Amino acid sequence: MKFVSTTLVALICLIIAYACLTVAHAEPLATAEEPSPNHSMGEFCKRLPRSAYQNLERVDDPDSWFQVYQVAAGVKAIYEPHQWQETISYLIEGDSTALLFDTGNGIGDLHGVVKRLTDKPVTVINSHSHYDHVGGNYAFDRIYGMDTEFTTKRQRGIKNKDIAAEVSADALCRPLPKGVSETNHIGRPYTITKRVDDGYVFELGNRAIEVIHIPGHTPDAVALIDRNQGLLWTGDTVYAGPIWLYAPETDLAAYGESLDRLLLELPNIKTLLPAHNTPLVDAQLLPRVAQAFRMVMSGGAKRQESFEGTVIYSVDGESTFSFLLRDNPFSYQRD
Ligand SMILES: [Zn+2]
Secondary structure (H helix, E strand, O other), X not given: OHHHHHHHHHHHHHHHHHHHHHHOOOOOOOOOOOOOOOOOHHHHHHOOOOHHHOOOEEEOOOOOOOEEXXXXXXXXXXXXXXXXXXXXXXXXXXXXXXXXEOOOOOOOOHHHHHHHHOOOOEEEEOOOOOHHHHOOHHHOOOEEEEOOHHHHHHOOOEOHHHHHHHHOHHHEOOOOOOOOOOOXXXXXXXXXXXXXXXXXXXXXXXXXXXXXXXXXXXXXXXXXXXXXXXXXXXXXXXXXXXXXXXXXXXXXXXXXXXHHHHHXXXXXXXXXXXXXXXXXXXXXXXXXXXXXXXXXXXXXXXXXXXXXXXXXXXXXXXXXXXXXXXXXHHHOOOO
């Protein structure tokens, strides 16, 4: 009897460990309304470094928390490889000004890195207002944001108790930067200095970057497009990995519509630049994600139960990405 229960416990532990492994690397959910998966440090770190970085041009910078890569002309990816979100922010430079698309977790000194990379005036815009993309906003004085209630609310930051897991041992592959700890890390408040909307164009000097509003993952999710260079920054809407779509603010119907909206740009783009995991992804990932998501919504995808009432949906032949949804996605579509 004892043997049976021990085996049973071991089996349950194995299932939980597998579930955590499968969903790691995705969207943060550590606020009060967003439970955090219980990752295992050893397992997370074993996946690194990702092979996709081997052939990228590394840019020297003394900061050891971030890694900087030159990923396109005038575009640098600022990657946080030692924390489980593997967030990627992008510095996009024109002849006269620069745009910073996301500011990471707020754990390392992103502002310091950016100042070393460019002398040009920097404007921040976030792919969306989840805390692993706005963490460094506090250090910048020009922050553009969408005019949504979600954007406004997230300016106030996040308390330590709701974000401490992001700097716990389980979330890290190396020691934290000096001064940051599990007891003092917070999502610092910041101020949006200008509101923008769909179609807004950043004129950076010989380079135009347009904002495309793609609500779904969050109400304020945006993509950026550089049609001249064929680049599309997709934020958390499309990336290689399990795409997390189960937060309370996620709207699946809107997400599907936003994928369709991005598909209209497919003839104009060669490369996707996502906000997690890997910075350069072939544009063909976009139609594959859109098609797979349609299968999810029509009940044609495979289901695998995951942590805390979530389910991983995947389609045959696609190992690059999956979708992590609430158990019954059809119960939280737009009313
Ligand atoms: Zn997100």
